[in-house]
Amino acid sequence: MVTRRDPARTGVYAGRVVGLATGGLAVLAVLDRRGSYVRLVELLLGTPSTPAGPLAALRASLGLDPTTVVTVWLWTTALAVVAARYGICYVVGSLVGVVYDRLDGGSVRVVALLVAPIAALDATQVALDTGSRWLAVGHVLVWAAFVPVFGWLERRTTGEDRDGPVRLGDHESNDRSDGAGSETDGPDD
Numbered sequence: 001m002v003t004r005r006d007p008a009r010t011g012v013y014a015g016r017v018v019g020l021a022t023g024g025l026a027v028l029a030v031l032d033r034r035g036s037y038v039r040l041v042e043l044l045l046g047t048p049s050t051p052a053g054p055l056a057a058l059r060a061s062l063g064l065d066p067t068t069v070v071t072v073w074l075w076t077t078a079l080a081v082v083a084a085r086y087g088i089c090y091v092v093g094s095l096v097g098v099v100y101d102r103l104d105g106g107s108v109r110v111v112a113l114l115v116a117p118i119a120a121l122d123a124t125q126v127a128l129d130t131g132s133r134w135l136a137v138g139h140v141l142v143w144a145a146f147v148p149v150f151g152w153l154e155r156r157t158t159g160e161d162r163d164g165p166v167r168l169g170d171h172e173s174n175d176r177s178d179g180a181g182s183e184t185d186g187p188d189d
Contacts, residue, residue, distance in 0.1 A: 007097035007105075010157060014150040015093015021142040022089060022122070023082035029130045030078045037077075041070045092118060093146070100150075108151035119143030 030037065096114050103110055119140045127136035 005154075005157060007101040007154060008094050009097065010150055010153045011093040011095070011097025011100070012090055013093070013153050014146050015089040015091070015096070016086065017149050018093065018142055018146050019086035019089030020082075021145070022139055023085040025126075025135055025138050025142065026081040026085050027078045029126070029132065029135055030074065030081060032132070032135075033130065034074065037074060038070050041073050093150075096146075096150070108147055108154075111150050112147045115143055115146050 096111060096118075099114055100110055105111065122143060123136040123140045126139050127133060130136075
């Protein structure tokens with residue numbers, strides 16, 4: 001059995017949590033801006049009262065109701081945003097774990113220092129995109145939650161013995177599970 005400590009995997013798990021939470025906030029942002037979004041889609045697709053939009057001919061040829069198209073488009077966008085947030089946070093979480101491991105980080109403060117600029121950039125992007133300070137603060141709080149989640153997962157994995165592949169350098173060359181060691185392991189009696 002090998003004790004396996006993999007901060008990159010820990011970062012992936014914590015990143016998933018952040019991805020789902022920020023994805024939920026992104027859905028709130030899409031729903032909050034629903035009126036302007038609906039007007040934009042109606043402008044493109046046309047409505048019964050104003051049927052002349054760039055994509056109105058396509059909608060009319062398919063026989064689609066404008067309200068249905070707007071609703072489907074809105075929820076498809078919301079789901080795409082959740083998937084994108086989840087994927088981005090998955091990768092960023094993994095990268096935070098890799099850097100944490102590379103710095104031989106023994107403290108969660110290292111994770112906090114790594115996550116702080118990420119949270120600031122994400123919040124800035126959200127504030128510029130949505131114009132909402134509350135959503136930006138929500139993103140900062142979610143990224144701040146990454147730190148204790150990472151710490152909890154890291155503590156949980158360091159105490160477990162798990163079977164599985166070992167990375168090079170993670171075990172002693174004379175510490176073999178089959179009991180066979182080097183012929184010169186120690187003095188003979």
